Amino acid sequence: MIEAAKTLALAARREHPIPTDFEHALRRHNVSVSSLKPHLKPPVSKTQLFPGYVDVLPEDLDAYTTLPLLGEELSGQPDKDEKEYVPSSFPDFPSKHTYKFTPQEDTSIRDSKKIREEAARTAQQGEDALRRLVRASKMRKQKEVKNLVERDAHGKERFRLWESTMKRFMATEGRGENTDQMEIADHSMIVNGEALFSRKEVPKAGKRTAALAKKAV
Incomplete structure (x- = not known):
């Protein structure tokens, strides 16, 4: 049925x-x-009609309570408790930084004197960086020149004599007082070997006579 x-x-x-x-x-x-x-009133007693159950474990009321994720400094629960118009059934407020402005200290410099000092300091740092860059490029060029000179025996001897002469002239009584001058002397003689100042090819006799003949015509 x-x-x-x-x-x-x-x-x-x-x-x-x-x-x-x-x-x-x-x-x-x-x-x-x-x-x-007839089945509405069965002959079975009511005590037998109701089923029996095993002892059920007591309900744990703290099973569904969540632990606080934020501390007292960031928790929004005090704000919720202060507002009486907020129903208690509403969930807890989020962290305070999500709905409140955090004041910040203004660190910008407004003094004109400090601004000029900062600009001068920045310019000085830029000049120092350029000096170090130029000095490094000079040192690299001198190393290249020295390597080229050392390949030739006569050039190596000339370079040794020039270096010893410069050190003898720049030496002082204190020996170490003017180390900056010694360093400048070590890296001062830089030969410009670019194509503009390199040795030119000597024209051959045949080409020269042909050029003179064209000019004469």
Whole structure:
């Protein structure tokens, strides 16, 4: 009968049967509604009708309580408690920094004197950086020149004599008082070997006579 009632409900595109479906199911099995009345008062006692259950564990009320994620400094719970119009069923407020402005100290310099001092300091740092860059490039060029000179025996000897002469002239009585001058002397003689100042090719006699003949014409 239950299967018939369920079939009638599904045929009518209903998920659960209704009383009409049960009535049709009873008629299909030739069972009248009046025959069900004796079952309303069964001979079984009420104590047996109620099922017995095993001792259920007590409900843990703290199982669904969440631990605080923020400390007292950032928690928005005090703000919620102060506002009486906020229902207690509402969730806790988020951190204070999400809805309150955090004051910040203005660190910008407004004094014109300090601004000029900072600009002068920045310019001095830029000049020092350029000096170090030029000095490094001179040192690199001198190393290249020295390597080229050392390949030739005569050039190596000339370079040694020039270096010893410069050191002898720049030496002082204190020996170490003017180390900057010694350093300048070590890296002062830089030969410009670019293409503009390099040795030019001597024109051959045949080319020279042809050029003179064209000029004469």
